[in-house]
Amino acid sequence: MFEKLDGGEAGTLRRHPAFLLYSILDESVEEFFPLVESLKEGIDAYMDRLVADGGGKGLDQVMHYKHRNMALRRTVSSLRDVVMRLARRELALIPEDMVVYFLDIFDHLTRIYLETDNNSDLISSLLDIHLNVISNRLNVTMKRLTAIATFFMPATFLAGIYGMNFAHMPEINWYYGYLYFWIAIIVITLVMFLVGKRQDWL
Template identity: 35%
Template sequence: MMHSRIYLPSGELLSDVDLESLKGYVQDSRCVIWLDLDSPTTEEVDLVGLLLGITHLTLEDVTKQGQRAKIESYDRYLYMVMHGMRLEEPDGHLALPELDLILGLNYVLSVHYEPMDNVLQHRQITETTASVMSRGADFLLYALVDGLVDSYFPVLDSMDDLIDELEDIIVGRTEDGVLARIFRVKRDVVSLRKVISPQIEVFSQLTNRTYHQIKEEHIIYFRDVHDHLIRAFEVIDSYRDLMTGALDAYLSTVSNRLNSVMKRLTLIATIFMPITFVTGVFGMNFGYAPQVVWDNGTLFWFSLAGMAIITAVQLLYFRMQGWI
């Protein structure tokens, strides 16, 4: 579905105009146009591409999702690929929807195949939208990418809470499924790093090269987005270190608890070892055993008392050594 917002030189903001009127506004350099394609069909992408004069190579990249974050400069426009970030409910699965952005002299085209809250927020007809579009298409591009990058930090905060929860579980108790959760978070952190890293390169190019579609006085705003991306990247790097430490701590905790169990089992086996020896001696099947022939019934109780004394001495020794 295509949504359109047109800011006229008179200050009026139009929405969702018909295609014939849109052609006239595109040719008027005084107008600022924003076309948002939400889950478009191939025919809609081709139609808008023909209207704006976008090459088939760019349209092919827009249609085929899964692109790496990048920026490409053409004679009439800039093509950017960005990615959003959100945690899906209820399992907390990390989603990284792609957002394709094309900047011309008087228009911005955004294409996405999944709902994106920051795009929807700017698409609403408000004074803020009119104020942003009144400053030009390049400032509208800045507003879209700035909102996109700002949406990263609530997700990162949620991941921070999740990591804290995992650390508490690892230290306090070992539950089934903890290892799977650790590897899932590690995989999400790796995915985030793969998304953020190329976007830093994109905005590094935007702030260090001259593109005729971006006004000189607006470059400073893209530098601000670049700084936010660096901060997000540093947070993600810290999460990677935390998860590596959490995995090591989990494996160490499991190993220590296994050693504790084996220690207890060894102590039990050691306690029964002399008792088993005594009962084994008395239980041997010899035809003549003096302790049996001459016993008047007291030897049995002496044997039990001796085994109890041996066990008590063993327990006292283990306690003195700090083993129990």
Template identity: 40%
Template structure:
């Protein structure tokens, strides 16, 4: 297991400090600082280290439990002194052709923001750059605005995933129409599973962001609520896009089943026509194949050729009849 990495960015309009922390005890000065302190823990989540952070920042034991339990749906809890938010972060692995899931937990206090990530934290690097270069209003705002930027980065990353899955969907849609086969069906089912995974995480995320905009929270100022509404709008847009893609997948499955049925019907049609052509031929062959002693036609010198000629005439007549009826 990788060693947890703790980084601190402490800032206001005139002050900026960025450092990496080796011991949890060194975080004490940032608990009640007058500046905004962003403490990020990534790479792995260690229970011992988390217990120390819990005691230092006076977190509820259930909050620490939710941070460690990474297999839960997105949620938001108002603990009066702070707000706890957990969301899912998705990334597409081109090598395995799968969507990987990680949990990001955020604790929003009055003077600090704690973020806990599974794996690396490259998704928040643009926010760090803005803080370093004093770009935008982020250095002038409080912890609630920083939390908005963190959640906004997570939500906006879903657009990239949906774009990738949308391209796969368009490719499979062409294959379903032009060349349906079991391999295409497996790919459609795999894409459907990935879409369902996203949907199960995005629907509760809508409730989480909505709660941040509706409820009276001590750590979120009224002026910042409008920014969270923007994240909420992005979440709704993503869900609507995802629902459209899921409907397209369902339609693709229907098209696949319909295509396979039509293909089977065409095969059965050809076999039926062949069988129908051979029915009178089989009757004649059966009649002249009987073991009767007297068959007048057997003594005719041209009987064999006449028999084959009759067979050919019957086949041609039936083929012309089928074509005239547009069965061929």
């Protein structure tokens, strides 16, 4: 800002204080660009990490990005309205030859506002990806629990049959009946486990 005051525009500044207002606004608006870029880089990095290995810090990080972007967007939107009023010379203190300067600031604010729009879209996509990752994890967990329950179904079935108190069950009188029972359960469960591993149920 001080370079502008000391440069060739100093004559304009001496003629009217509107140039000082322009200089302050211009320097303030320039500070928004690094903020938007930093936010975008953070969102991109989080999205890459989430897609690559399902990592991330949960929805808290996503909501942090969302709140930062919303706050920046509200600030830029309000400032755009103010600058547009200045560019339209709704205030008598703005001379006509200063309009182009305020339009330049308005153009910068519009670019920043569009960047916040893009960030909003990225955050929405990030939220969708995050929810999909959670859903996929839940599906994998449910699939594994279902597979484990399926492995024990034959044992439960056989135990239910031989747990019935019927008077005439030939296997009950077998000398090695108990051993055969356990061999059958172990073999069936092992076969189902191997099939499950081959079918990627686990």
